[in-house]
Amino acid sequence: MAKTVVQEFTKGLWAEIPPFRLVLGLCPVLAVTKTVENGVGMGIATTFVLVCSNILISLLRNVIPKNVRIACFIVVIATFVIVVELVMQAFAYPLFLKLGIFIPLIVVNCIVLGRAEAFAAKNGVVSSFADGLGIGIGFTLSLTALSIFREVLGSGTFTIPISSVSVPVFGPSFQPFNFLVEAPGAFVCLGLMLCVMNMLGKK
């Protein structure tokens, strides 16, 4: 069942969209989606790591011995994560301060290792690239959707990525639904979105 490159890309956007369909990588999904800016920033950082590690692992898949493959994957992934961390510190320091510990934790994000093990180690460079990009963009979209939902209803604002400006969405009489920005609210939101996704997918 050989899929085309385009199919490898698009499956990450809906059929295998990470937090909702694969239910992977929930830790950053729940923790950083308090504001839209954080959600998008985390998504882009993960996408970068995912694409780079997928390409490199796919290139090296014949060199890496089976017995130590996980160790090699982790070395590759960790390298890119530290690159992201340093670049983010250099160019987007406020975002780094907010995401904090979750950037180094991309190393153990099961999406990245999962794609390396399940896909890149068995497929060619081009389709691995498409797979990484698709899954990464899907992950970013999910984080964005969840963070918009939580921020707009939970704090009544919308933080535009990069510029860090919080725009109030509703009038001044709006009373924010604080519960959604708390940790249990994250679980409830994620559950409701999963529920809606399943309803739409079932037909």
Add this chain to the structure above:
Amino acid sequence: MHNQKLLVSSHAPYWHNGSSISGKSYSFMLAALPAVIMGIYQYGLPALGVLALSISCAMIWELLMDLAMRRPVSIGDGNAAVIGLLFAMLLPATAPWWLVVAGTFVAIIIGKQIYGGIGCNPFNPSLVAIAIIMLSWKSFMDFNEALVNYDLGFYMVYPLSAVKHMGTSVLSNFSMTGLLLGQQAGGIGTTFGLGLIIGGLYLILRGHIRWEISLSFLLGVFVTAYFFNIADPDKYAPPLFHILTGYSLIAAFFLLTEDSSSPVNFVPMLIYGAVAGFLTVLIRNIGAFVDGAVFAILLVNVSNPLLDKIRPKAMGKGTEHA
């Protein structure tokens, strides 16, 4: 529902004892009436508005969720209406419309339907809603702030927060009979103690709720408050005060006894009620919240499956009296 045939044990004909979900729901509404009417009498049209909006919203959410999940439409059984009614009884009469809409959404969707509808909810849906609303919109749920424009001819400070912040010296403003007759600030349907007790007794006599739970809860509150009161009479209110104020009485008869989130055996029921009462007073006296009943009941709801494991009776084994 589908497994009912498994329990059929004898031959027809049967005598239906007339109990049904809708009948039970109407009994609950009837039992709540005295307290609700008192609330409407005291706070006027706003209270009626909150009650009506809450009940209708709860039923609409139930209908929408039934349609979305392609389940048989179940608003006829009145359970959603009871949830809406109990939720509204806990609110101050000044609650804005969007708070009621959001609260009933949480109660019906997150509190009940997500778990599979009636009989499957691990928590009391009305309490899930009130807890989340309390955490999100503190100022609207603070009875002193919400009822600032009302003067009903008695001391209008929420009794529990008065004691919490000013000590027992404020107790001279309250008389126990006044508290029992609803002369205190509070939720729409939580202040009229006598009405709640009458409604509760009616439900107990009809067999809809179990006296074990209500009694052990009140005892738990009484005993815990008694010991606190002995330890420091200047700081902690006497036990009767704790029973007559806040959510105590509505919790004892209407909230704690909710079917699917309370135990079914004798000993577990006693433990369940007593622990809830103990936690309520504990949170009131040394916790951060003014009224602990909401969180205390949610906590014992969680422990309910565990409590039910204490000495369960095996089904179909037959007892000595059989």
Add this chain to the structure above:
Amino acid sequence: MREMIRLFLVIFLFSCVSGGLLAVVRSGTQERIEYQQLKFVKGPTIKEIMEGCSNDPLSDRFKIMDGDKEISFFVGEFDGKRSVVAFESFGKGFGGDIGVIIAVNLETDEIIGIGVTTHSETPGLGSRAKSEPDLSSQFKGLSIKDPFKVTADGGKIDSISGATITSRGVCGAVVTSASIYERLKNDILKKIKA
């Protein structure tokens, strides 16, 4: 045995390449990261205490070795003269080290202002050393050669009520700064002129 060596070699090579790459990225971004850290963590404090200077103290900075420690100095230009330096030192607080930035006028040895940067004090008590100016404003205008002690220890700095240890820590940091300043004053003057 050959297999073992192969595994070993592969991982060894991976780690070498990875380490090399990281070293390159690190050296490429180091300067910018330092600047960003200054800008977002120490920057606001420095700007606040050097209010009215006509240059950007963050970019006008130099380093001097004090024993085996490297200290960054930020130069402020007032009335066309590069007369003020600011630097950070630490004192023992209630919950760990308190970082204090102090700005000193080189000509008069007078303290222009101090500000708390990093701390782990109790919120609402010790944290007021950073959020409220009551404590730090007392240092303004004093000579750096004064002995800094809280009133409880016989000095003249009024401590924050309920946070004597924190106040003591801030004083300690200022005393440390004073000794650093004494030691390095000649080097600072040399660097500024250059």
